[in-house]
Amino acid sequence: MSTAAKLIRSKRQEFAAPNGKHDRNVRWLRFILPVAVGILGSMLALAPFTMRGELSFVLDKNSVDVAKERMRVTEALYRGEDSEGRPFSLKAGSAVQKSSSEAIVELNDLSARILLKDGPAQIRASAGRYDMDKENVRVPGAVQVESASGYRLSTNNVTVDLKQRRLRSDGVVEGRTNIGTFRADRLEADLAERTVSLNGNARLRIEQNGLRRP
Known part of the structure; x- marks a missing residue:
């Protein structure tokens, strides 16, 4: 070894x-x-x-960012029924609900579709405020109403009641229908019956052959 x-x-x-x-x-x-x-x-x-399950801290409200909007939705769609149980829809390119305490939604690029006796009608506006409780839309600017039968109404500064299918102004209005132009202190329109009531300093200019146009 x-x-x-x-x-x-x-x-x-x-x-x-x-x-x-x-x-x-x-x-x-x-x-x-x-x-x-x-x-x-x-x-x-x-x-x-020995371990504590809660966390304590001091928050300075002046140095914290606060959300300006409660909810923002793109391509929003709301559905409901009118007083006679017929469906209506409200579509918007964008919708903003600023607070959960009030059922008001700010709408942009909106269009509403309601059903009338002679077929569907469409309401279009660039902006509006939708009250989800009352189911009406307040439009501060221009609004256009067109029905399948060819009835047209263009006006501004109105509130559209989707349940009653009625339209009323919030002040002085001017606009156009199939028969001509109008201006008045107040306006009320029944979209189902295709009637327009002008109150206060009403002016209506009827165009020749306006009733014969489709």
Whole structure:
């Protein structure tokens, strides 16, 4: 046997000898490991009682951004029924509800579709305010009404009642129908019966052959 082999063999015998280094390491580990496990278990058991589940902080309202809008929707569509149970729809390119406390929706690029006796009619406007509780639309600018039979009404600054299929002005109005142009302090229109009532300083200019136009 070579000298190197004898040296390796002697080291192994020394390591495996009773009361050697290996036995001393085992005795220490038999004491340390159970103690470490006990300490870790105690910490895990007490953790739910020592940790707080809530977070407190001070918020400065002057340095926080506040959302200006409650809800914003693109390509919004609202549906309902009129007083006689006939469906109507209101479509908008965009809709914004500023507060949940009031059922008012600001609409842009809107069009409404209602059903009349002689077929469907369409109402178009660039902007308006839709009251979801009353189911009416207030249009501060221009509005156009067109029915399938060819009846047309163009006016401004009105409120459209989708349930009653009526239209009334909120002030001085001017516009156009199939027979000519008009101006008045107030306007009321029954879209179902195709009648327009002008009140206060009413002026109506009838165009020749206007009734014969489709």
